[in-house]
Amino acid sequence: MADVQGFVFDGYEEVRKVFAGHLDSGQDIGASFCATRNGETVVDIWGGYADAAKTKPWVKDTIINVYSTTKTMTALTALLLADRGLIDFKAPVAKYWPEFAANGKANVTVAHLMSHSAGLSGWKETITKADLYDWEKATSLLAAQAPYWEPGTAAGYHAM
Template sequence: MNVEGFAEDGYDEVRRVFERLVDSGSETGAGLSVWRDGHEVVRLNGGWSDAARSRPWRGDTLVQPYSLSKSFVTLAALVAVRDGALALDEPIARYWGEYGVRGKERTTLRQVLTHQAGQPRFPAEAAGLDLLDDEGLRKSLAQAAPEYEPGTSLGEHALTYGHLVDGVLRTGAGTTLGEMFNDVVRPALGLDAWFGVPDHALDRVAELEYADPGWPQQLHAAPWLQIPAGALDTARTNSRAWRQSVFGAANLHTTATAMAAFFSRLTSEDGPVRELLGPQLHTELLTSHVTDFDEVFGTDITWTLGFVRDKGKIAKGGIGGSAAWWSLRHHHACAYLTRRLDDHSRAAQIAAALGDDLTVVGED
């Protein structure tokens, strides 16, 4: 498999690592982008975008990065806060009356965005629902008791994050998650990224595949990903119906260049994220809000509103191996997006070549 693209002087080791991943077969289709000082210094494309290996991976190949999607759900929610339709610390039940039952009466949007709302998975009652039954899944969350008292524990809301935010947006802001992202957030940030891939971009979407047939059962996060069935089933996630749906916790489709460009401007005081949200919410977005043991990750973690943060980076990864981050130490941004569902060791090798530590970015 060939690797095409460019790496500017000083990034030779990054190119060598990426080429080694592709040549060894550890990677069968991926894009890598690094940005520094406002421009792209690395853009490498390797392998194929389809299982038949007939379409080479290109710079504009779209792929689903699973939980990296959640950061953009956060932005959609914060636009509604900016507009005064929602508030971070008001009970969700103020807007979504059906939700305020069985111990969730005081759950806030801030608790949802920092994975403290006590609903890290859909309830057992949702087991019979279809993966794309948005209304049914939202209703199951509204009717369910939380697994723990909101605000007292931590666990990434692995599949529920988008449905919780969508429910609040629908009732409090009179819009949907898909509409808020695609009509407001995406154009404001200039993102080649979609919740619900439009017809004209479907031919750019990469097919997901397992590195190992047993991969879904080997995951630490597997217990949080079983309801509803299908989120890790490539027969579903490679379907047109899934690609054109909005499942906010998982199915943003985007490119490596788009994600690295976004992270390169994430913290900027004159960048598009701050312009979109305003100074106060931009600061809220990036501030560390909670540090605790995250049961879904299986380790201690610090959450901002939508990102993982430590002394070296602001980041978000997705199950299957995709990750993007801003290096607080080295002031560059990187995105590694893959269609070959495996652990994060490939992105970690790229990070090491850049002098970064990619510990704790997504559920393995």
């Protein structure tokens, strides 16, 4: 059976078993899973490898690209923040991220970002896979670049 690290509370042992089964069968080469119930973490497990060559073990804080699976949570979180008065969809992004105002983006609103109409459907500068995981580089490139189109006039699917 696969070496699964972490913990499961009593009553959640089946989660570890199913998780290990996915690693053993090859359905996943590496993964992590965390679940909370009533605000308490009841499962926090990881195992396998973080690379196809199986040379980098998956560890507790392995960082991976989960592509668009976070969009729903991002939207719900933004709505919760708006409901609490902590973010304003009509406000410019630069209110929260001053560097973002560069190159014609001073009037890009949070709503533009959330609706994929900010004119930033990708990086203009060629980036590498490693750049996607480099927070400083990825954010500074986005902050510095000009929009592809006038914000609010068109939509283009993007990672934000």
